[in-house]
Amino acid sequence: MKEKRLFHLSKEFHLSKEEFGSDMVIFGLEGALNVQTAPEFEEALKKNISEGKKKVILEMSHLNYISSIGLGVIIGYLEETREQGGDIRICGVNDPVIQDIFETTGFPKIIQFHKDLGTARLSF
């Protein structure tokens, strides 16, 4: 496991990145993924695609807000990752409104959700 790196993308949103082995990366999302922070999040994810990591986990236990622009970034990243032969898991969602947003927009139909990081890692 490589050292955990933190990206302070803004005062409202932080992103951490941990790499496991040669092909797995875990992004930890913290704070608010909104119209202001989503473009920065998208840029950070694009860099990861160029690094060739195929197993991606988005850990959201510290995420407290998401709006539609954040959902759009995740869909775009999902498609690009799958085109490279990879896939994404989402885990740790515990905010009730975020759970509601994912459920009502149908995200569980296209992405596997896991209760915690351990089960998400084992799912690959």
Add this chain to the structure above:
Amino acid sequence: MADLSLRIGSETLFVPPVVAALKSYALRCGFVEEEATKIAVAVEEALANVIKHSYESRKEGVILIEADLKGDELCVRVSHQGKPFVLEGKRAAPDIEKLEKERKKGGFGLYLIEKFMDEFHLGHEKEWHYYLMKKHLRP
């Protein structure tokens, strides 16, 4: 004059503080945290739509945000002078599998407004177009 009245430029930079102010106002009106957050999401979706579609990301546009508690009903109005947005009937839930296949990133915003607010209308008054969103306090 509305209880809360804000005027911002058409820039995403100003959206988070407005959303925070609306959430704070909703909490003061008596909404629980979860419902206040849903109001915040709905307001962000309206503002994002105005900036992207009505002003086409031109920063010189003006957006007015007004909020009032009338009885047990919170009314939020987001007004602009950009292109009017056409809403054709009640929006169905987004077909996420189709959006994924077509690599479309949008399509959730108006649906979330309708899902999280009790009422949602688009209208116009003089030179202003507006999103009117209402939510009732529940005992």
